[in-house]
Amino acid sequence: MDSDEFKRYGYRFVDWLAEYMDGVEKYPVHQPVEPGDIKDNLPENAPLKGEPLEDVFQDFQEIILPGITHWQHPFWFAYFPANNSPPSVLAEFLTAGLGAQCMIWKTSPAAEELEEVTLEWLRKMIGLPEGMAGVIQDTASTATLVALVTAREKATSFQTNDKGFTETLIVYTSEEAHSSVAKGAKIAGYGRENIRLIPADDKFAMIPEELDRAIREDKEKGLKPACVCATVGTTSSTGVDPLDRIGPVCQEHDVWLHVDAAFAGTAAILPEKRWIMNGVEYVDSFVFNPHKWMLTNFDCSAYFVKDPDVLQRTFDIHPEYLKTGVDAVVHNYRDWGIQLGRRFRALKLWFVLRYYGVEGLQAMVREHIRLADLLKGWIEKDDRFELMAPVDFSLVCFRFNDGDRSEEELNALNKKLLECINSTGKTLLTQTTLKGKYVIRVSIGQRTTQERHVRELWELIIAETKEIS
Amino acid sequence: MDSDEFKRYGYRFVDWLAEYMDGVEKYPVHQPVEPGDIKDNLPENAPLKGEPLEDVFQDFQEIILPGITHWQHPFWFAYFPANNSPPSVLAEFLTAGLGAQCMIWKTSPAAEELEEVTLEWLRKMIGLPEGMAGVIQDTASTATLVALVTAREKATSFQTNDKGFTETLIVYTSEEAHSSVAKGAKIAGYGRENIRLIPADDKFAMIPEELDRAIREDKEKGLKPACVCATVGTTSSTGVDPLDRIGPVCQEHDVWLHVDAAFAGTAAILPEKRWIMNGVEYVDSFVFNPHKWMLTNFDCSAYFVKDPDVLQRTFDIHPEYLKTGVDAVVHNYRDWGIQLGRRFRALKLWFVLRYYGVEGLQAMVREHIRLADLLKGWIEKDDRFELMAPVDFSLVCFRFNDGDRSEEELNALNKKLLECINSTGKTLLTQTTLKGKYVIRVSIGQRTTQERHVRELWELIIAETKEIS
Numbered sequence: 020m021d022s023d024e025f026k027r028y029g030y031r032f033v034d035w036l037a038e039y040m041d042g043v044e045k046y047p048v049h050q051p052v053e054p055g056d057i058k059d060n061l062p063e064n065a066p067l068k069g070e071p072l073e074d075v076f077q078d079f080q081e082i083i084l085p086g087i088t089h090w091q092h093p094f095w096f097a098y099f100p101a102n103n104s105p106p107s108v109l110a111e112f113l114t115a116g117l118g119a120q121c122m123i124w125k126t127s128p129a130a131e132e133l134e135e136v137t138l139e140w141l142r143k144m145i146g147l148p149e150g151m152a153g154v155i156q157d158t159a160s161t162a163t164l165v166a167l168v169t170a171r172e173k174a175t176s177f178q179t180n181d182k183g184f185t186e187t188l189i190v191y192t193s194e195e196a197h198s199s200v201a202k203g204a205k206i207a208g209y210g211r212e213n214i215r216l217i218p219a220d221d222k223f224a225m226i227p228e229e230l231d232r233a234i235r236e237d238k239e240k241g242l243k244p245a246c247v248c249a250t251v252g253t254t255s256s257t258g259v260d261p262l263d264r265i266g267p268v269c270q271e272h273d274v275w276l277h278v279d280a281a282f283a284g285t286a287a288i289l290p291e292k293r294w295i296m297n298g299v300e301y302v303d304s305f306v307f308n309p310h311k312w313m314l315t316n317f318d319c320s321a322y323f324v325k326d327p328d329v330l331q332r333t334f335d336i337h338p339e340y341l342k343t344g345v346d347a348v349v350h351n352y353r354d355w356g357i358q359l360g361r362r363f364r365a366l367k368l369w370f371v372l373r374y375y376g377v378e379g380l381q382a383m384v385r386e387h388i389r390l391a392d393l394l395k396g397w398i399e400k401d402d403r404f405e406l407m408a409p410v411d412f413s414l415v416c417f418r419f420n421d422g423d424r425s426e427e428e429l430n431a432l433n434k435k436l437l438e439c440i441n442s443t444g445k446t447l448l449t450q451t452t453l454k455g456k457y458v459i460r461v462s463i464g465q466r467t468t469q470e471r472h473v474r475e476l477w478e479l480i481i482a483e484t485k486e487i488s
Numbered sequence: 489m490d491s492d493e494f495k496r497y498g499y500r501f502v503d504w505l506a507e508y509m510d511g512v513e514k515y516p517v518h519q520p521v522e523p524g525d526i527k528d529n530l531p532e533n534a535p536l537k538g539e540p541l542e543d544v545f546q547d548f549q550e551i552i553l554p555g556i557t558h559w560q561h562p563f564w565f566a567y568f569p570a571n572n573s574p575p576s577v578l579a580e581f582l583t584a585g586l587g588a589q590c591m592i593w594k595t596s597p598a599a600e601e602l603e604e605v606t607l608e609w610l611r612k613m614i615g616l617p618e619g620m621a622g623v624i625q626d627t628a629s630t631a632t633l634v635a636l637v638t639a640r641e642k643a644t645s646f647q648t649n650d651k652g653f654t655e656t657l658i659v660y661t662s663e664e665a666h667s668s669v670a671k672g673a674k675i676a677g678y679g680r681e682n683i684r685l686i687p688a689d690d691k692f693a694m695i696p697e698e699l700d701r702a703i704r705e706d707k708e709k710g711l712k713p714a715c716v717c718a719t720v721g722t723t724s725s726t727g728v729d730p731l732d733r734i735g736p737v738c739q740e741h742d743v744w745l746h747v748d749a750a751f752a753g754t755a756a757i758l759p760e761k762r763w764i765m766n767g768v769e770y771v772d773s774f775v776f777n778p779h780k781w782m783l784t785n786f787d788c789s790a791y792f793v794k795d796p797d798v799l800q801r802t803f804d805i806h807p808e809y810l811k812t813g814v815d816a817v818v819h820n821y822r823d824w825g826i827q828l829g830r831r832f833r834a835l836k837l838w839f840v841l842r843y844y845g846v847e848g849l850q851a852m853v854r855e856h857i858r859l860a861d862l863l864k865g866w867i868e869k870d871d872r873f874e875l876m877a878p879v880d881f882s883l884v885c886f887r888f889n890d891g892d893r894s895e896e897e898l899n900a901l902n903k904k905l906l907e908c909i910n911s912t913g914k915t916l917l918t919q920t921t922l923k924g925k926y927v928i929r930v931s932i933g934q935r936t937t938q939e940r941h942v943r944e945l946w947e948l949i950i951a952e953t954k955e956i957s
Contacts, residue, residue: 020574020843022506029506032578033498036585037491054593054818057601065609069845072575075838079582083835086598091587098595098809101829103587105489106541109501111584113548115785116505118560118572124523126567129555132526140534157626158827168675183679184653198805199828206637206803206826208677210652254809310829316584317831334675336667340567340723340920340929349523357675357826358627359668360570360779362786366552369544374489376538451809460809 020072028072040091040105043467047444048095049088057086088447093467096476097447099254099282099414100464103316106374110367111316121361123341124349131350134365140372141321145287146296147305152327154355155319155364159281162306162322163248164203165334165356169304169324170246170275171207172333180333184208188245189237191215193225193260195253197279209245222409223258223453225249231268238272246275251295252283255451255458256408256416259283259295266301278305281320282464283412285312286388288381292412304330312387312413312464313380315371319364322356330355387413387463390473394461397477403484407453413463416453419484430457432487439483446476489541497541509560509574512936516913517564518557526555557916562936565945566916568723568751568883569933572785575843579836580785590830592810593818600819603834609841610790614756615765616774621796623824624788624833628750631775631791632717633672634799634825638773639715639744640676641802649802653677657714658706660684662694662729664722666748678714691878692727692922694718700737707741715744720764721752724920724927725877725885728752728764735770747774750789751933752881754781755857757850761881773799781856781882781933782849784840788833791825799824856882856932859942863930866946872953876922882932885922888953899926901956908952915945 060082090101121130138153156162167190171179174188190209192200194216204214215233217225234244247269249260262278269276278299284307286292299305305323309315324330335354353359375383391413398404398417408416418433437450437459451458463473529551559570590599607622625631636659640648643657659678661669663685673683684702686694703713716738718729731747738745747768753776755761768774774792778784793799804823822828844852860882867873867886877885887902906919906928920927932942 022510025509025574025578026502026506028574028578029502029581030499032581033495033502036582037495037498039585040494041491049594050597052597054597054814055601057598058605061602061605063608065606065613065841066845067847069848070842072578072839072843075575075842079835083598083602086596086601087586087588088594088596089586090589090595098589101587101589103584105494105497106544108581108584108587109494109497109541112498112501112577112581113505115572115577115580116508117556117558118570118577118785119556120559120567120570120786125518125557126559127555127557128519128521128523129526129552132524132555133530133552136527136530137534139532144534158829160828161826164675164826171677179677179679180674181680183656183682184677187652198807198810202803202805202826205649206633207675208640208648208653210648211650213652254807316587317589317829334671336671338667338723340918341667342919345523357630357633357671359629360627360786366548370541372534373539373544374541376535378536379538449809450811 024072028076036108043089043092046089046092048092048447049444050085051444052086057082091465093465093469093472094446094476095465096461096463097449099311099462101310101317102312102314102464102466104314104371104466106370107314107316107367110370114363114366117363119363121363122353122359123343123351124345125343127363130363130365131352133369134352135350137365137368137372138321141309142323144377145284145307146293146299147323148300151305151323151325153321153323154352156306156322156356157318158320159279159306159308160199160202161357162320163199163277163279164206165322166275166277166304167203167207167209167246169330169333170277173275173329174243174245177332187213187242189213189215189242190246190248191217191230191233191244192248193217193219193250195219195223195255195258196248196250197254200248200279219258223253223256225260225265227261227264227268230265234268234272234274244272244274246277248277248279251278251280252412256453257283257412257414258408259411261298262301263298266298270301275303276301278302280305280307282308282311285309286384286412288377289384309368312384313371314375314383314466315368319368383466390463390468390470391415393470394473394477407456407458415461416451416458418456418458421488426456433457433459435487436483439486440479443479445479493541497545505577512558512561515558515561517561517916518913519554520913521555526551560934562934562938562941563915563945564934565930565932566918568780568931570779570786571781571783571933571935573783573840573935575839576783576785576836579839583832583835586832588832590832591822591828592812592820593814594812596832599832599834600821602838603821604819606834606837606841607790610778611792613846614753614776615762615768616792617769620774620792620794622790622792623821625775625791625825626787627789628748628775628777629668629671630826631789632668632746632748633675634791635744635746635773636672636676636678636715638799638802639746642744642798643712643714646801656682656711658682658684658711659715659717660686660699660702660713661717662686662688662719664688664692664724664727665717665719666723669717669748688727692722692725694729694734696730696733696737699734703737703741703743713741713743715746717746717748720747720749721881725922726752726881726883727877728880730767731770732767735767739770744772745770747771749774749776751777751780754778755853755881757846758853778837781853782840783844783935784837788837852935859932859937859939860884862939863942863946876925876927884930885920885927887925887927890957895925902926902928904956905952908955909948912948914948
């Protein structure tokens with residue numbers, strides 16, 4: 020493809036994306052496709068001869084697009100957001116075009132140094148202690164795995180790296196923690212039976228006294244506590260584990276404290292939400308995702324550690340073919356995580372932070388929180404609904420509950436309500452369970468979501484209750 | 489940013505990238521920057537107020553670009569290639585704009601099904617057995633870690649996931665294997681001391697009899713062999729482990745066989761190179777990187793497994809908030825690896841496979857191999873140089889050796905030669921050691937590298953020998 024053809028299609032893709040971003044509302048959020056619908060329209064073999072890009076672009080629009088779930092839709096209220104933004108998308112385009120590898124400083128000095136600088140900006144923006152050093156990971160799942168492996172080595176004086184497991188190490192997390200903690204603990208070799216799920220209180224926050232008790236019990240049994248994974252903003256209900264009370268427990272027992280703030284960490288850029296970071300001085304590692312609620316398109320997970328030497332010592336490799344003359348004085352991010360190859364992800368983060376500025380990002384986050392408070396207010400005023408969790412950020416958990424029904428009935432009814440709402444295609448909501456109760460989640464966080472969308476969502480919910488009650 | 493501004497900058501970025509791709513040769517491959525040079529030009533804090541994109545783009549060109557190592561340069565001969573292509577870059581742009589999450593089928597059905605289809609195309613293109621199922625991982629390091637974890641579970645009937653390590657499991661790989669095997673074994677909890685580095689022959693291929701011997705020894709000691717990581721195309725010299733002789737050893741001892749073909753796997757699309765896949769019917773898992781030598785921009789690592797059930801059982805998680813009604817009949821790729829969140833990476837692969845077609849990709853790979861053979865021929869004809877490894881693909885390993893010098897002198901001399909060559913900025917070569925000897929690597933694989941570039945490189949090498957001898 021010569022540069023004329025690249026430009027021709029480049030312009031068309033720019034136009035198409037501009038129209039998509041402006042007009043995404045015309046699509047249903049998710050489409051009524053059945054498993055196999057897309058596959059059935061695709062050939063069984065790659066073409067022998069190359070095909071015109073025109074045909075590929077046409078198939079993209081006619082075959083692929085009808086099977087895409089539109090995560091950037093203003094009616095997107097499912098899971099958590101993974102919002103992007105025009106400056107971020109444009110930066111990703113440059114990153115792809117440069118095609119630079121950022122495994123070590125030498126393989127792209129500017130990429131490494133921009134990563135250092137933008138993460139230092141982020142560290143200050145959310146109020147992490149001075150001295151914590153950052154690195155971009157692909158996801159919070161990966162970052163939590165990295166924390167679990169590092170904690171394992173810290174607890175065993177790096178003996179596990181050398182000898183493998185020689186004693187039983189224990190991981191502690193709340194019963195409300197994300198599944199990535201259990202998954203990471205499995206991958207890192209701890210074993211599922213060595214994960215202690217600490218009870219959460221009625222605000223879905225880990226109970227520090229229960230954590231302390233569990234650690235003491237394990238120590239009495241001769242087991243070694245290695246890592247506590249706390250959560251700031253749980254997936255189910257954005258519960259906030261109290262770091263200022265968990266931290267001293269970890270300190271007393273000399274246990275690594277990792278914090279998963281994947282979604283809610285962004286809220287710490289607001290002074291009025293900075294309380295979620297109380298106790299952060301106790302933290303050994305901390306992750307939050309600018310790719311969730313900070314307009315930076317996936318993937319961009321910001322991982323911070325108090326002691327980068329421990330992190331690097333856990334992951335470092337020194338084969339001859341990767342040695343450079345400056346290894347002692349630069350960050351070689353290949354030693355800060357699992358992957359060797361790394362994309363130039365700092366570029367999009369830099370574009371976002373500069374284009375929107377701290378105040379621009381604060382304004383967006385505040386607006387989402389305001390919209391969630393609005394919805395919360397409507398729910399509280401309507402007797403047929405029940406708010407199921409505190410609304411500290413922009414996630415609202417509720418259920419339909421019009422009075423004298425059993426918990427079993429309510430669960431079935433709300434499951435049906437969710438299906439009715441989603442089957443309209445107009446929005447996508449997801450569910451969770453809180454203390455055994457089936458709960459509907461409304462997660463507000465798209466760049467383009469406005470008050471009218473939340474209002475229409477509420478009207479839709481009300482309308483669909485007629486289908487079930 | 490409204491769509492007018494997005495379009496305005498979109499067009500400019502298209503123009504800039506078109507010019508960059510056409511004109512990358514005007515830049516030095518790598519630039520004479522010192523650690524800190526970029527950082528020193530960047531402010532210590534994110535801006536409070538948003539800034540015009542114009543300023544960001546200008547700083548990109550003036551501050552960032554001078555610190556970028558140009559991996560897409562036709563004089564790029566370092567490490568392995570990570571080549572991109574215009575259709576791939578354009579597809580990545582669409583992926584960023586759509587911003588869809590591909591963690592499960594439901595979160596983007598078309599993305600999941602396109603991933604299935606394109607990996608099935610790849611499977612056939614490189615001659616993997618029917619029934620092997622594919623998934624895109626970010627890097628071969630991650631894929632190898634995934635293989636090591638899966639092998640661990642297979643060897644212990646999934647008991648390690650549940651109980652943690654209760655016995656000593658052993659990993660086998662060649663002394664020439666990539667550092668990601670040792671790194672993965674550390675992360676997965678095996679421990680470095682439980683990795684057996686099997687000797688390689690004079691072609692840098694694992695010696696199957698030595699593997700068999702090592703496995704028997706470990707079994708006699710009561711240790712449990714869990715995984716053999718073979719390599720097709722080692723990093724140092726593209727050595728090829730003989731799968732047809734390693735496979736029966738693995739089968740006899742019931743040990744998982746993983747193959748890292750990160751770079752060289754692409755060569756299997758050529759009938760004349762298909763021999764590298766001999767014995768592939770024994771393989772449990774296999775990875776190669778379309779992001780290295782198949783024009784698909786990073787990241788896109790194709791990972792195949794014989795038994796997807798074992799893979800999923802190793803990594804699956806089933807929290808309520810991720811359940812969907814179709815889980816039983818679709819691929820939920822979150823259970824095929826470490827990460828939950830996943831980019832829509834199949835799109836760029838699809839663009840590349842369709843735009844170039846199998847024959848287009850074959851032509852590129854053949855040309856690179858032809859260029860490597862040319863260089864090999866020049867080296868062989870010149871008495872002052874010594875070819876250091878077979879040239880089966882497009883990597884040429886050599887050293888300067890003009891006669892009666894000690895190995896120590898030769899190592900120092902070649903290190904100096906490499907520094908002289910690289911200090912010109914005209915190209916970037918990297919080094920390795922083979923059987924204790926310092927060796928210079930020339931890795932040919934850029935989309936735009938032509939005969940004239942390899943010829944000029946050879947002239948440069950010759951010229952620089954005058955500086956050292």
